[in-house]
Every structure is written in structure tokens, then in C-alpha cells.
Amino acid sequence: MERRIDFWRERQMLCGRCDHRWRVDLDWIEWWDQVKETCPGCGMTCEHEDSPRVTIDSGDPALDDDRVAQFSWYHTSTQPDWPTRHFDPAASLTAETRRRMGGEQRVSAWAARQRAKALHAGTYEAAVHNMLRRMRDQADRRSQFSLYRVRLKPSVVVGEGWLVDPSDFVGDVMLDEVCPPGVDVARYLNYHEDPGGLSLALGREAIASVQRIAVPLPGTWDGDWVRDAVAALEGVSGTAVPATGTPARSMRLPSARAVLSRELGASLAGGLPVNLRAQFASAAAFTEGEDPEQWARRTSGLFDLIDDPARVLAALDRQDPREV
Incomplete structure (x- = not known):
């Protein structure tokens, strides 16, 4: 039996000082971690030992x-x-x-x-x-x-x-x-x-x-993002971007292709829940010399794990169970 998959769902908070319980979205938690929100019950911030924390949804x-x-x-x-x-x-x-x-x-x-x-x-x-x-x-x-x-x-x-x-x-x-x-x-x-x-x-x-x-399952080649990303990456140089300052001698400059891939990955990450964006961007990082199509399909597949779980579950459905 499958439960509804929802990476964006609201969470319940519980204050360790005043026992106030309330629901928040992930953006609120992001602000909370930056000491920009307080407990509605007692005004406490995240800096205190008994400050509010995410708790189990009673439902x-x-x-x-x-x-x-x-x-x-x-x-x-x-x-x-x-x-x-x-x-x-x-x-x-x-x-x-x-x-x-x-x-x-x-x-x-x-x-x-x-x-x-x-x-x-x-x-x-x-x-x-x-x-x-x-x-x-x-x-x-x-x-x-x-x-x-x-x-x-x-x-x-x-x-x-x-x-x-x-x-x-x-x-x-x-x-x-x-x-x-x-x-x-x-x-x-x-x-x-x-x-x-x-x-x-x-x-x-x-x-x-x-x-x-x-x-991840590879992203489909006929997907708009994969096709457009590959065309963009193949249209730029794989050589290093000229330095604007005086980099350390041991610092290896990224290629124009690597810089563009970061921008493309960041555009995808912007459509994810805020608590997954940094991890996704790191996981989708481009390796110098990597094939643009391979990178684009892998990155699209990582995104689909979150954005299109039905495709992933369908792939699991096609696998025979292995008894443990």
C-alpha cells in the first residue's frame, strides 16, 4: 500500500518550552533556522536548547x-x-x-x-x-x-x-x-x-x-530540459574560463561548460523544496570532461525522483520482489 508522496507538505512544530503546536511550511522552517522566526506561543527562537522542533504529524x-x-x-x-x-x-x-x-x-x-x-x-x-x-x-x-x-x-x-x-x-x-x-x-x-x-x-x-x-533513472532524451541543456552545453567551450582576478596557483579554473552546468542545475533546483536545493545542486555537479548528454539525463533523473515519483514507482512495479 502506497502513501501519498509529498515533498512539499506542511510539518508540525512543537515548542519544548510552552508546548505550543502549529503547522508550518518548509519556507518557514528555513527562516526559523536563520533566526528570522519565533514560536507563536512564547516568542522563543531556534537558539535555545528547548526551542520548537519538527514533530510527528498526529494524522x-x-x-x-x-x-x-x-x-x-x-x-x-x-x-x-x-x-x-x-x-x-x-x-x-x-x-x-x-x-x-x-x-x-x-x-x-x-x-x-x-x-x-x-x-x-x-x-x-x-x-x-x-x-x-x-x-x-x-x-x-x-x-x-x-x-x-x-x-x-x-x-x-x-x-x-x-x-x-x-x-x-x-x-x-x-x-x-x-x-x-x-x-x-x-x-x-x-x-x-x-x-x-x-x-x-x-x-x-x-x-x-x-x-x-x-x-536516478535517466531523464528521457525527448524531454525539453534535457534536449535544451545538451544543446546549450555543446555550444560552449570546455576550456577554462579566463580569470577576473589573480587566482592561487593551485586553483584550477572551471570551464565555461562547468559554469553553465551549475547555472542549469540551479534553475532546476529552484523548483524543488527549499530543504533539498543545496543537496540537489551538489549531487548534480558537473565533472570536467563529462559527456553533456550523460550529465543532463542524470540531472533530470535526479530531479524526477522528487518531481515525478510516479515514474519511479512504476519502474519499481516492474521488478520482481526478492525474498529476504
């Missing part, structure tokens, strides 16, 4: 325990076989790395901790947001990502209520800390991707099957 259908397993959940990863059937985090460690970690006993203990981490799945919006964040913040801009649609087992036991995002500073959650014996799935308020949405921390055993596609 979120995933708050209904009986419906959690009926919904489709999503995950993005650079792993082509997530969740890996026989996950061995130590498999790629070299002999030298194992020695530096303190020997096989410590390597085994480390691997056990890695296997004890919870898996994550969330809304479609959260999965796309996570991919764009990784492209910008974790040097994954040129990595091949996969989008997974996750089906849960109908018999899963869902933890009562929901948790504030339990992830540590690197995004990890230990499964046994959020899913005690008898609980298969824990819901949590996601602050980082699709803020205010419900995501899941779960074990592999809670997943019945997944469907996978490589993303």
Missing part, C-alpha cells in the same frame, strides 16, 4: 500499529544486494587492518557489533533525501545508488508509540536498544531526512521482500 497513518506492515517502506543504498543475506562486515579487511585492530578476537567483536545494528527504512521522501545527503556529505556523488521498496512480514510486532530519532552521530542504532525481545519494528521521528516523518528501525527478520531499481 500520520503509520501511527496505526495494524497498518505499519501494510505500507511500502523505502531505503537507498550503494549496496546492490541490501539487506545482504550473509553480511560479513570483516570480509574486506586486509591482514594489516586486522592486525591494527588488535587481532582476530577484536575483529570478531567489532563484526558482531556491526551485525547488531538496526536496518533503516522510511518514507519514499526520506529515502531520496538520504541519498542526496550522502552524495553531498559522504563523497558519494559518483556512487551508484539503489532504491529499495521494502515489504514487511504481516506478522511483525510493532513497538508501542514512537521514539525521538535514536541514531548516534553517524546514524547508527543498535537493534536491541530499540527493539527489545518480542518487538520486531520500532518507529521513530526522523529529524534528518523527511523531517517530521516516521521511519523504522528493524531487523532483517522483519522484512519479507524487497524490490530494487538503480537510481
Whole structure:
């Protein structure tokens, strides 16, 4: 069962001081983060420890325990076989790395901790947001990502209520800390991707099957933006733009083509929700020497993940589920 996908939807805020609750759009949150808005109840700004934060929408259908397993959940990863059937985090460690970690006993203990981490799945919006964040913040801009649609087992036991995002500073959650014996799935308020949405921390055993596609899907060649972007890029030089000042000797000047691609990407980003624009622009960055058509189709495909999710879901529909 699919829920309505809406990257632009309003969010609920909750003040930690006066308990005032109200709805805002993403532009309001942008102003809030710049200390240009205050809590309507008590006037507090974002600078205070107990200042208002995004919270769960009381109308979120995933708050209904009986419906959690009926919904489709999503995950993005650079792993082509997530969740890996026989996950061995130590498999790629070299002999030298194992020695530096303190020997096989410590390597085994480390691997056990890695296997004890919870898996994550969330809304479609959260999965796309996570991919764009990784492209910008974790040097994954040129990595091949996969989008997974996750089906849960109908018999899963869902933890009562929901948790504030339990992830540590690197995004990890230990499964046994959020899913005690008898609980298969824990819901949590996601602050980082699709803020205010419900995501899941779960074990592999809670997943019945997944469907996978490589993303982004390439933009269609007959699309106006792709065709016009390619024509514009092929019409400018790939040589460096003359400097207007005195650049540092180690600074490599961008080509006219790279400068134009930034402008084209920025024009697309302007049509996205404000909280995704910077991440999209980073993910869509042009690499010197890149083929203009390849860049334009990839950039258009990134945009369509947000602007045209129906096309993405249709591609997932064509994939056979893989039992986990």
C-alpha cells in the first residue's frame, strides 16, 4: 500500500518550552533556522536548547500499529544486494587492518557489533533525501545508488508509540536498544531526512521482500530540459574560463561548460523544496570532461525522483520482489 508522496507538505512544530503546536511550511522552517522566526506561543527562537522542533504529524497513518506492515517502506543504498543475506562486515579487511585492530578476537567483536545494528527504512521522501545527503556529505556523488521498496512480514510486532530519532552521530542504532525481545519494528521521528516523518528501525527478520531499481533513472532524451541543456552545453567551450582576478596557483579554473552546468542545475533546483536545493545542486555537479548528454539525463533523473515519483514507482512495479 502506497502513501501519498509529498515533498512539499506542511510539518508540525512543537515548542519544548510552552508546548505550543502549529503547522508550518518548509519556507518557514528555513527562516526559523536563520533566526528570522519565533514560536507563536512564547516568542522563543531556534537558539535555545528547548526551542520548537519538527514533530510527528498526529494524522500520520503509520501511527496505526495494524497498518505499519501494510505500507511500502523505502531505503537507498550503494549496496546492490541490501539487506545482504550473509553480511560479513570483516570480509574486506586486509591482514594489516586486522592486525591494527588488535587481532582476530577484536575483529570478531567489532563484526558482531556491526551485525547488531538496526536496518533503516522510511518514507519514499526520506529515502531520496538520504541519498542526496550522502552524495553531498559522504563523497558519494559518483556512487551508484539503489532504491529499495521494502515489504514487511504481516506478522511483525510493532513497538508501542514512537521514539525521538535514536541514531548516534553517524546514524547508527543498535537493534536491541530499540527493539527489545518480542518487538520486531520500532518507529521513530526522523529529524534528518523527511523531517517530521516516521521511519523504522528493524531487523532483517522483519522484512519479507524487497524490490530494487538503480537510481536516478535517466531523464528521457525527448524531454525539453534535457534536449535544451545538451544543446546549450555543446555550444560552449570546455576550456577554462579566463580569470577576473589573480587566482592561487593551485586553483584550477572551471570551464565555461562547468559554469553553465551549475547555472542549469540551479534553475532546476529552484523548483524543488527549499530543504533539498543545496543537496540537489551538489549531487548534480558537473565533472570536467563529462559527456553533456550523460550529465543532463542524470540531472533530470535526479530531479524526477522528487518531481515525478510516479515514474519511479512504476519502474519499481516492474521488478520482481526478492525474498529476504
